[in-house]
Amino acid sequence: MPKKNQPTTNRGNANHKRLRIRQAGSRSARHQRNYTIPDYRLEKPSFELRQVRDGDTIRYEVSGKLNSSVPPIRDSKYLSKQQCIEIYRWMLLNRKMETALENLYKQGKVVGGVYFGLGQEACSCASAYALQEDEWLGPLIRNQGSLLVRGFSAADIMMQYMAKAGSPTKGRDASSHFGDIQNRNVVAPISTLGDLIPVLAGVALGARLQRKNIAVMTYIGDGGQSTGVTYEGLNFAAVQNLGLVLFVENNLWGYSTPADMQFRVKDLAERAIAYGIPGVIVDGTDPCQVYDAAHEACQRARRGEGPTLIEAKMMRMKGHAIHDAAEYVPKALFEYWKKRDPIARSEDYLVRQKKWLTREENLKLIAEVDAELETQRERAVASPMPTAESAAGGAYCEAGCHEIKPKYGMQKFSNKKSLRSRESETAVHLK
């Protein structure tokens, strides 16, 4: 191997076979400073949020251009008419399922809370839509739409919330905390944030060891990106050049804490510069922008060109969970983002602007989604609660419960020579 201080022009030396799968670009390109962060948005809202005293209390106050006109959906470079309609349908299913969950909660059928992705459906659905079937996704709590796109049913998600025996975790965990390594290639999230990032990177590593470059996708919020494991995971993916597509969903609030109190950079996409990977900004309420960025990032991943960070800007249109009325969010912000509702804008785009759906077709599609959800809701409600004893067992994979085999097939590595001992020459830290 060349010594570290050798000039990089020596890399062509025929005696030094390059062993690592590295960035497709040349070594010198890797060291070029390129700080461009493409921003695909058609408007760039800029608000200032301050804590102000209001009588006896302190509250958040927002200032800035809050009455600007709503931008159009940006035409996709890649999506067909049919695909745009499909994504719109997923978004409808996502939202209507959450409305159904809210009703189930009010009827006392939900155990614990309900988490919503209201206002974020475009980001969840259009991002997951860019993955191929044999690729992987790790959702966060608000990415229930992503789970639908990956092939889970609305009933699966509703049963999770109702802690039913028929839920994917058989009652053992709640909400979007489930996955499937056999068919849908979804990694179950845990409640702490950022932990999926190294895991999804590892999925890409596993696939690469099986000679296949795949795209793997996960999400992190403006709050979650503050964690150390976010850095560890994304840096690892960057160093190892793994096909991670990381959506940074900047929805402005981490529980009750505004984004300004989580980080100092202007745009979280700027973080990509520090990892040495591409970063882009999209309007998270525009499914076409989300899809196009996701698609390009997935294509990079499939070519073995490494990770991409995509910052999707939008706002969480509910509280942290159903118990939280989000009274700390200035009303003017809700009003601003309500006008940018991803589903209303998509409907307008498909029906009035593009005329890809007639009014009747649109109504029919909505009715179909409603009917599907009603069937799913009934199925979910009908599922029994798990037996008490089913709490026991299952912490370990016992003999015969799973067959473990390489997902993408695997050739045997060639053997070169046998193990030799260098015991006598070793210098170690502690003896």
Place this chain on the structure above:
Amino acid sequence: MPTLTYLEAIRQGIWEEMERDPTVFCIGEDIGIYGGAFKVTDGFIDHFGPERVIDTPIAESAIVGAAFGAALTGMRPVAEFQFMDFIGCAFNQITNMVAKAHYRWGAPAPLVIRGPSGGNVHGGPFHSQNPEMYFVHTPGLKVVCPATAYDAKGLIKAAIRDNNPVIFFEHKYLYRRIKEELPDDDYLVPIGKARISREGRDLSIITYAAMVHVAMEAAELLSKEGIELEVLDLRTLSPIDREAIANTVRKTNKVMVLHEDVRTGGIAGEISAVINEEAFDSLDGPIVRLTALDTPVPFSPPQEEYFLPKVGDVIREARTLAAY
């Protein structure tokens, strides 16, 4: 039959598994060209290539997370921790992401997290710890602590083939201090089974890892006084071999638990409870705990010597217990 050190036995075990199974790979800090801080993976990168011997950034959560992700695709990663003292950095990944995966969503995690633990090498508070009990306390993990070269090789191979996450604590004091002749065949040592290191009739010492050798040395000296110790080497702390514990208590009726881990929350407490549940009627005396102090591991040699249980301590406690 070749004579191998404890460290060479582990190295050979991993090597053989990598030869046997292309899904096995190593990941960790400085394990490639350098061969690992203790040289366990010395020469691996030359033979298996950098794809299967992966040097990582200093990022323990990323190491465990990536190992878990790769395991989900059917790989069998062997993740090295440079020192097991640093495992706290990856605590959340191990205890929440990995350990709960099978129970929550039926995802097996066939991965090994291995590395050096234990003191008596003057490594100070951050290079001498015995952090095994954090993981014994976590359902979903297996915890292995071999004491001999034979067991170290057989257990690392069993750990790699296991479909569950295994935390494999190698005792760094033993790395180059013990040697034995190992068979040439592809043997495994089952996880979850203790081993009687020495048969005896008068009292039982239940222990593991480096303390097995302390117990054995004490047993030889006590034998000259006519006190015959039985030494039970646990080999695996989780799942613990309840049957072997009960059997030795039923045989000798007196029991001492010896470990290098700190006293409070150490496995001696759990073993006492197991004896209470399984063999209370067989006890002829109190269960004696001989452990390290409830302090961090001190650096200076006289302090560390005071901190650790010694042969003399075992002899003193054994004489008292034998008199019951």
